[in-house]
Amino acid sequence: MLLSVVVPCYNEEEALPYFKAKFDAVVSLLPDVAFELLLVDDGSRDGTLALARRYAVEDERVIVLSFARNFGKEAALLAGLAHAKGDLVSVMDADLQDPPELLADMLQMMRETGCDCVATRRVTRAGEPPVRSFFARGFYRVINRFSAVQIVDGARDFRLMTREMADAIVRLPERRRFSKGLFAWVGFDTRYLEYENIERVAGVTKWSFWGLFRYALEGIISLTVAPLFISFVLGAACALGCAALLCFGAWLEALLCGLAALILTGIGVLGMVLARVFEEVKGRPVYILKEEKDKLKEEKDKE
Ligand code: UDP
Ligand code: MG
Numbered sequence: 001m002l003l004s005v006v007v008p009c010y011n012e013e014e015a016l017p018y019f020k021a022k023f024d025a026v027v028s029l030l031p032d033v034a035f036e037l038l039l040v041d042d043g044s045r046d047g048t049l050a051l052a053r054r055y056a057v058e059d060e061r062v063i064v065l066s067f068a069r070n071f072g073k074e075a076a077l078l079a080g081l082a083h084a085k086g087d088l089v090s091v092m093d094a095d096l097q098d099p100p101e102l103l104a105d106m107l108q109m110m111r112e113t114g115c116d117c118v119a120t121r122r123v124t125r126a127g128e129p130p131v132r133s134f135f136a137r138g139f140y141r142v143i144n145r146f147s148a149v150q151i152v153d154g155a156r157d158f159r160l161m162t163r164e165m166a167d168a169i170v171r172l173p174e175r176r177r178f179s180k181g182l183f184a185w186v187g188f189d190t191r192y193l194e195y196e197n198i199e200r201v202a203g204v205t206k207w208s209f210w211g212l213f214r215y216a217l218e219g220i221i222s223l224t225v226a227p228l229f230i231s232f233v234l235g236a237a238c239a240l241g242c243a244a245l246l247c248f249g250a251w252l253e254a255l256l257c258g259l260a261a262l263i264l265t266g267i268g269v270l271g272m273v274l275a276r277v278f279e280e281v282k283g284r285p286v287y288i289l290k291e292e293k294d295k296l297k298e299e300k301d302k303e
Contacts, residue, residue, distance in 0.1 A: 002034045003088045003107075003160075005100075006080030008073045009039055012094040013047040014202035019094050020055055026100045027061075033107070037062045039094075040080045043070035073206075074177040077157065082170045089166040091157055095200035098158035105193055106160040116188035116290070119159040120195060121152050127199045132212065139216045146226035149184040151219075152192060159183065159190075164290065173283045178219040185223070186288055222282075225275035232268020235261050 005023070009016060016039075027035050039052040039062060049066050056062040065079050077091055090106070092098035098120065106118040125133040140153040157179050168186040169179075183190070207215075220227075238261035245254035 001032075001088065002036060002086040003090065003103075004036045004038060004080075004084035004086030005103075006038045006040065006077065006084055006089065006091045007094050008042055008076030008080065008091075009044060009048050009052065009094045010042040010070060010073070010076070010206055011044045011046045011048060012203055013044070013051055015095040015200065016048060016051050018096055018201045019100070022096060022100050026103055030104060030107070035061050036084070036086060038080045038084055039064050040076040041066040042073065042076040043067045074179055077179055078170065078177060081166050084166060087163050088160060089163065090160040093158065095203060097198050097200050098156060099195065099198060102158075102193060102195065103160065109191055109193065110160060113189075113191055115191045116165050117159055117161040117183070117190040118193055119152075119183070119190050120156045120193045121154040122156060122197045123154060123194045124197045125154070126197050128197065132209065135213070135216070139219070143181075143220055143223060146220070147181075147223040149181070149187075149223065151180055151184050151223075155180060155192070157183075161188070164188070168288050171285070174222070176218060176222060178215070178222045181219055181223045185284070188290065225271075225278060228271030228275045229268065231264050231271055235264030235266070235268050238264055 007019070012019075023037060027033075037055075037059075039055070041049045041052055041064065043066075049064070052062070052064045052066075056064045063083070065083060067076070067079070080091065081089060088107075088110075090103060092100060102120065106120075109115070109118045125136070128136075137153065140151060144150050161183075165186060165188045168188070169182055172182055172186070238257050242254050242257040242261055245257055
């Protein structure tokens with residue numbers, strides 16, 4: 001069995017040596033699994049790429065993908081997943097905030113439960129600026145309120161998944177990607193391992209507050225079209241208000257309220273049409289098969 005580990009790296013020359021050492025240690029404890037390590041250099045401006053190349057020369061399990069410029073972690077994850085050849089695929093950060101030693105637990109959990117994906121969630125946010133935690137919590141509340149799929153609070157991208165699930169993610173054609181949402185959207189039986197927050201081993205975070213804010217907005221917009229309906233609901237409320245005002249004979253107020261109702265419902269209808277267009281443009285599949293007919297037959301033949 002081959003397990004691919006996908007690691008997006010952007011300016012990680014300081015953290016990467018720690019990561020590689022840890023990875024080697026973890027792998028040596030799992031002799032029954034073959035590994036490939038995909039280091040995706042996301043247009044780093046420091047020595048990350050040179051270091052990754054050196055690892056690839058020294059260690060045949062290491063594969064280096066290198067971007068022409070910085071395209072962002074989402075792009076790096078997609079490239080890694082698309083190039084991974086493993087029967088199982090894992091994604092983790094280079095800074096050891098996603099502890100590689102959890103791989104053993106993930107594998108065990110997968111074998112015991114037969115699930116398709118073992119994901120991780122941080123149960124603490126220790127060491128994180130309080131403002132960031134506050135907004136992160138708010139983000140999960142908003143997204144889970146409006147979206148059809150749920151994202152567990154504190155869920156990380158760090159996970160181990162089956163080939164089928166990785167393929168399903170890669171096949172989603174949308175350009176603006178929010179992996180946490182995509183992982184949830186494709187479905188599959190996902191179990192969570194919990195762990196305490198760990199600070200990065202070396203180097204600095206690539207996320208500014210505004211960067212994260214934009215990322216969160218991206219998540220909300222990509223997962224739900226609910227905000228586009230708000231105008232319609234407000235318009236309907238204004239229409240009711242208008243009717244009530246008419247009953248009381250408040251003509252001028254009723255006129256204003258009626259006009260507001262017209263405008264808002266108009267925008268709302270536009271929003272709903274836009275929501276449909278957005279869904280179509282994203283081009284996500286209508287369904288995802290977990291088991292295909294041929295596969296089931298193959299398994300039967302084996303028995
Ligand atoms: N990363 C990347 N491209 C970017 C930003 C980050 O590939 O444009 C990688 C980074 O090297 C790390 C992971 O994404 O492996 C998470 O980044 P970071 O640790 O800075 O984020 P944080 O843990 O602070 O959320
Ligand atoms: Mg980090």
